[in-house]
Each structure stands twice: as C-alpha cells, then as structure tokens.
Amino acid sequence: MKFETLKSIILLILICFSLLLTVGLWNYQPITDEVGKENENLVEETTIGGEEVKMSSLIAPSQFVFHRNGNHYSFEDGKDREETYKIMKNWTLFNIHTVENRVVPEAARMMEVIFPTNIPAQAIKNIFSLGEQDFAPSSGEFKRIFFSINENGGVDVFFKPESEDAIAYGASLRSENIYQLEELIATTEGVNKQVMFTGDGDKRIFLPSNSVEVSWHILDTTTIPIVPLKNTLFEDPSIVKDIPAPRVEQRLTDSLSNLEVMEGGRRMVFSELLSKPSPQTAMSSYEVLEKSISFINAHQGWTDTFRIGELSTANTSITYHMYQKHLPVLASEGNIHTIMVDYQNGLEKRYARPLVRLEPSINKSEGPYSLSSGNKIIALINESRKYNIKLIEDIEIGYKLVKQSGGYGGYSLIPRWFILENGSWKEVEESFVHEGGMTGAMGTN
Template sequence: MGLKYLEQTKTIVLIVLVLMSVTLTFSIWSYHPNYEKVDKTNAIDISMEQKRQISEVVQPYRLLVNQNGDWTGTADTSDMTRVFDELKKWELSDVSAVSNNFSISKLNDLMLLDNRLIFQFDSEVPMPIFQNVLPIIGKKVPEVSFDHMIISWSSLNQDDVPANELTVFFSNAKQKQLYRAKIKIQNEKTFEKKILSELKNYPSYTPVQRDNTNTLFLPTEPQKMKQYKYLISSTSIDDFKSALFLTPKIVKMSPDNKEGVDRYSDDKSIMTIDRENYKVNFVDSTANENQENIQKTNLIMNTFGFINQHGGWTGDYRYSSVDYNAQKVDYQLYIENLPVYETDLGTTKIETYWGNGRIYRYNRPTYKLAYLPQEKNKQIELLSGEKVIQKLMASQSIDFNEIAALRVGFTMKKDVKRSSIYLFEPTWFYKVDGQWHSIDEIDREVGGDTNGLE
C-alpha cells in the first residue's frame, strides 16, 4: 500500500511542478514593468525678455504731411500707429512697377506736391515684410523694397478716378525704383475726420531743398524736450551662452582681467563679454562669409526670428539698416520714440550677420534699461532746424550736400555722481556715409558749447 501511494504522490508533485514552471514562464514572458512616464527632454527655452511682433520692430521713423503747402510732421510712434490702424480698415492693392530709373530729384518732386502723406523709413523695407504692418490684398506681393511710402489724396476730387480711391507710391531712390498701389477708403468724410484733421495738429516742418540730393525736413520751431534718466543693469551671461552656443555644457570660460573681458568658447565659436562696456561679441568660426545671398525678406525675418527666439529685445530695438552684400541687419535702440545714436558704452545697436543657415556674428549690448519715474527730468530746448542748418553750412569739415539725414536723437552718458544711472540727452545728429554724428562735434571744432543745445 505504501509503495502504491508513494508513486501517486510523486506523480501529483511532478504535475504541480510542471504547472508552476509553465505559469512562471508565461508570467516572465508577459511581464511589463510599470515604469513612471518619462517626458521627452526638450531644448532649453531661453527668453531674456518678451517676444515681439515684426510690426513692432519694422516701423517708420517719421510721418510728414503736406496739406496745400503747409507741412507738419511727427516722430511719435503712437501717432503713426493710429494712422496705420485706420489704414488697415481699408484696402491696399494692385502693387505695380512705375519706373526703374527713379532718381532722387524725381523723389523730391513727388514728395513736394500738395496733399501728401509721407512715411519715412530708416532703410529699405521689403514689401512682404510690410504686409505685417499694412496688409496688401490681391495677387502675390512682389519682392521689392522701399524706404518712402507716399499717399496722395489729390485724386479724391478727380472725375476720372474711382470714388474713394487714393494713390500710394513706394519709392526706393537707392535702387531707383518706384511702385504704385491704390487704397480704397470707406469715404472721403471719414478720411478727412480720422486722418487729415488730426494731422493738422502736428508740429510745423520746413522742407530744405538742396542740389542733386534728397530734401531734408526739419521742425520749424525750437523743440523743448526732456533729458531722461535710466537705471542700467546687465543681462545674464548664461542666457547669451545658452542662446548662442549649440552645446552650452561644453563651453569653457577664460577671464582676461587685464582687458576686462571674459571669453567663452567651444571647438567652433567664441563669445567675448566686455564687462565694463556691457557688450557681447559672438563669432562662429565655421560659417562661410561668402555663402550665397538670400533675399532681403528672408534675411530680415531670419535675424529677427533669431533675436525673438531667445527674447533678445532687452530694449526698444528697431530695424535700422540692411547690408545685402554682407548679409547684415542692424537694430537700433530707441527710447521715448527716438533713437540712441551715441554712448560712452560699447554700442547702442544689435548687429546680426547671417550665414550657413544661422547667425555667425552677433554684436550687441548686454545692458537693460529701467526708467526712473521718481527722477526729475529737466527740460532742454534744442536748436531750431534753421539754426542747425546754419551751423552745418558754416562748418569747414562738412559738405552740406553730403548729409544724408538730419534728426534728433539721444546721447547716452553716465551720471558722474551715480555709476548705475545713465542720462539720455536730446541731441541733433547728422548722417554721412552711413554713420551718425552728433552736432556737438561741430561745437568742439570751434571751441564752443559742447552740448549743441540752447
């Protein structure tokens, strides 16, 4: 009996072991660990300041109006924005070529006619980019550029022109090009009420005509302007490092205390931080400067997009120039609607160079500015346009006909009593060979007043 039960017991144990083996094997095959969900690693999102729209960066620097021979004008951004906002309600269409031999003298003639609304830009603006400022309807916008937009409303009273239609000219005297379009307005009364009536309240301007060069437009009366005070601080250098280097973790820093700079580098690029002058210079040594040029529209949009991506608008920087051959775009610092052309620091511009599908040179300030409302801003009376002209014409070192532009801007100077405070003084500037110069230089030539102000 015992042997019989022993054999049965062995059989049962064997069956149990086989079943356990099968069960264990199946469990191993079908087992899925309950790992925690791991998010995919994203690229570092560096944002120094808020991103901007292209229409905030590409803007005219001045609006001029000629109503029956009476000239008025403004450099106030809010004034010009109001006009553009009204124009956006209407229809701009039918952009077409008029002339490929459009000279400076022809531009002067066109501007000096009665009933003209003129927007002036610092540099040529490609039409596809301008669509972000003032949309154009109809067929595809041509890849043309302009630096003057001239709206004529003389046609409102002509029988051979459709009712409520204005003529718009886009000129590029440097390229000798003139284009024409039309704006369909709601009605004549709305145009007079919303646009023309307000323009009459702008300050008076005087056109200064010269031989074989562009007409200058200057305020007729002396201008009273404020001197502003701003607190200066530095943007995080780590933000620049993360924005400019492809692999920030491998970047090494080597200080040069004698020169007052810090150098950051990897195996391809070098970034130099000038601590004293709040300036950064970046160079990607692998980029080829002789690459094939891209269209102006893409060049401007690429450099704008690069700055926008890392929130590099540490101030009110605006598009100021494009060098198509060098693939270079500059953005100028503004405060209180006026450019800052002179400083005792490193620079007041963001300079961008595009090549090999990315930024290969990047020069700019590292400082940020904060307005100090509690500070008293003294009033300064600038010279009238007429007196500025007299001073320039009397200078022995300046050919008056070589002056490309004449504007009021700011000089940025350190407060002698407080190192972290900077003064912004309104100053007349003139432009020769692409460079802005303070009228103070003329005063220093003759040993006179060094501020160029009254």
C-alpha cells in the same frame, strides 16, 4: 550536520543576501538622474526675459510729413507718430503693381511716410492689409510711401525706393480709409511746420522750422544674464570654457565660436571663428530681416523697445536701434543702444547686443532741453567744413545715453541733433542749448 539542516542554512543566507540587494536598489540614485536635472536646467535657461515680437512692430516710420498746398507739417510728439502708424497699419491696399515713374508726386494734399532705412517690398504685406490680392514680389524696396489724393477723390499710393535700380510699386487705398487720411493731412493740432533740406538737390529731409523742446530723463539698468545666451548661441554649451582674454571682461569659447563680454559687462559680441562648410548662399534683404527676427525671438532678446535702423543687402547685416520716450537712441557710451546681426552663407556670423535693460529711474528725474531750429541746423551744415553735403543721408532729433558719474550704474537720456553721414550717426554738438536744472545728472562725456 544533517543535509536538511545545511539546506536550511544556505536558504537563510540567500534570503538575507536578497534582502540586502533589494534595500541597495531602493536607495540607489544613478548618475543619469543628476545629468537629467542639468539638462532640464539647460533647456530652461535659454531666454533672457525680453519679448518675442512681430515684424510689423520692428518696421516703423521715423517721420510722417503732411503736405498741404506747398507747406510741410510733422508731429511735435513721437507718440502721435506711433499712434498714426497704428491707424495706417489697419488700412487696406488693392491693385498693387510695379511702376516705372519714380518722380515724387506733386499733389496739393499728400502724406509722406519716411522710414529710417530701405524696407524690402515683401514686407508690405506685414504692414498693410492686402484684401484678397496675392502679393509676393521677389525683389524691390522702399524708403518712403506717398499717399496722394487725386482729382477724383481717390488715393494713389507710391512706394519709392532710394536706388534707381530697385523695383518700385504703386497701389490704391480702399475708400473706407480715405476719410482717415484726409483728417491726418488736414490736422493742425500737435504739428510743427517743417523746412526741407535738399542738400545737393536730391534730398528730402524735413526739419522743424522753429526750435524744439524735448525732455531729458534718468534711467536705471538691470543686468541681463549671460548663461541663457551661452546655452542658446553655442551648439554644445557643455564644452564651452571661460578663458581669460585681454580687453574683455569675459570670453567664452568652444574653439569654433567666441562670446565676449565687454564695456564693463554692458555689451556682448558673439562671433563664429571658423566658417562652417556650406554652399555660398545669397540672402535677400527680406530674408535677413525675417531670419534675424526669428533668431532674436528664439531667446526673447527684445529686452527694450527696438526698431529697424539699418538693413544692408550688400553686407547681409541688420541693425536695430533702441527707442526711448518715442525717439531713437542714436549714440551711447559702450554702444548699448543697438542690436546687430551679420550673416554669412545664411548663418549668423556675428551677433552684438546690450547686456543691460533700461528702466525708468526711481528718482524720476527729468527736465526740458531746447534744441536749435531746423533752419539753424541747415545753416550750420552749409557753413561748417565738418560735413560733406553729398554724404548726408538724414538729419534727426534723437537721444544720447550718457553713463551717470560716481559708479551709480544708470544713464542720462539726453536729446540731441544728429546727422547721418555716410552710414554713421554723428552728434551735432554745437546745436543744443540747455534750459532747466540738470546739474550733476549728465555724468561725464
């Protein structure tokens, strides 16, 4: 064989080999492409389909009380309370200052705004417009705001704390907002006369003097997926394992944290098992409030209407209560009516929330409930051995969620009287009188 012919054959072989390598490269899909797709899905699945909200919508009054010449009035319908709060948030305050006198004002015309828990004074700027005043207090709190019309026609504003040790603040209301306040205090439509329960003499709890009629409702549920919560709560979701455990439907863990699904898949609790090394960090109530909102916003966790219910600086914890039909839900089977976040050293230590979203039922069932008058509730408290008057913090009408019978999956939303005693809401079972057909709708208690 001639040398030239041999070179031609070798060249042809090399060309064929090159073509085979080219075709192979074209058809090759590296494993990293699949990993990339998994990572993309991981990034996408970190929200649970709720909303992101601002602090001003989570801080809301539980009651407006209008004082006129020694008589007290409050709204019949919670919707009017919410509309009034929208009006109030557009008011402008000025001359905010600390005050020493903590005595409740005794003005002939006054509006009292009551919140369900102590609110940090730093949140005043999240509720009102402050004009050009730079207000950044380091401490202080309030549970009531008094708007008193003084003898000169101006309005004195007093932010009253529950604790005698907390810093209290006063302010004035801009003149352009005074007319709206006067109209609210004078209103006679849509309000009920109130009776004040003083308890041991230190309380100001207002209840309707006559019986109250509130509707019950049926609600359906939609399940909230657990995968986005796993992706957002664990530092590295790829190492999380599903380990069977007693008394829970599912337990996800990475050996440092647990995510447990319970109550038939209707509630979850995420908790840190080991404290991460970090310096001891004290948190103010405002920091707990602000940090918890950002934490829940990060995965769009506001799947129903929630508002602040309890805020504890001592325990660095916060609880948000669900609201339905403009009233708080204060009890539920499976405890699906609250979102709770506990902090330790500035980090989320425990996070508990419902895994269902409540929606109006296609059945559209509802009917009237007649609840006892405030006078009857006060008499019951005074006569009963069940309640310790010194421990009573509040008395309120709210809803109880009761699971529908027969595996339907929905809930009955039933109005009841509740008493807040030593930090816990307790249903006043003796107080309600049922009027209207609701046979079979309530499920089992």
